[in-house]
Amino acid sequence: MTAHSIDKATTSDIVGQFGARPELLVQVLQTIVSRYGWVSETTIRQLATELNLSRADVHGVVNYYHDFRTEPPGRHIVKICQAEACQAMGSRALTDHARESLGASLHETSDDVTLEPVYCLGNCACAPAVMVNGKTYGRVDQDRFDALIGSMKEAASDGN
Ligand code: FES
The missing domain is CATH 3.40.30.10 (Glutaredoxin)
Known part of the structure; x- marks a missing residue:
């Protein structure tokens, strides 16, 4: 598997698929990580803005689930x-x-x-x-x- 960089527009699309509902942050993250293999700091910031959450809220969820990798995976x-x-x-x-x-x-x-x-x-x-x-x-x-x-x-x- 190759690590891909995460596209801003695609992140917005994924947020939109979940109705930009902050309570669906876990599902949004699952979709991003299953597609890209990881979630970057830039994406975390974008999610906080688009879901009207603090960055600490998003980080809290990302850190809680080990599956939400914050570094690109190896091949x-x-x-x-x-x-x-x-x-x-x-x-x-x-x-x-x-x-x-x-x-x-x-x-x-x-x-x-x-x-x-x-x-x-x-x-x-x-x-x-x-x-x-x-x-x-x-x-x-x-x-x-x-x-x-x-x-x-x-x-x-x-x-x-
Ligand atoms: S494969 Fe089921 S416990 Fe390991």
Whole structure:
């Protein structure tokens, strides 16, 4: 996924789709983040103005939900399931391994790879589950994780 800059007119359109109702700020943000992958400071200011909220109100909501990223995501998104079934099968240790090997904590980006937590990928029978660029993998141990990241990077360099 490539980070896009957020267009002012499109932001206004999205606000309009929700009737410029301040109580629908979360839905507005969800739409922006699902389209662009993040929300910039400029957009936060614009939303505050157009929804007649303070900037602190908008920041408060953005900071509350980790999904509302304020930095552009990397080209690759790696998600590790943190929900119960995966935790029981070692997803915490796998997350520690991922943090170390990718050089990024959860919600951070390093070398164009963004590491994210996710809460159930619907693959509990094959825990621990991981999603790499939208594709789900099950029973991922540290070696398999490294292999998946290796293939992901190989595919990216082949595509260049
Ligand atoms: S708990 Fe991890 S996939 Fe369901």
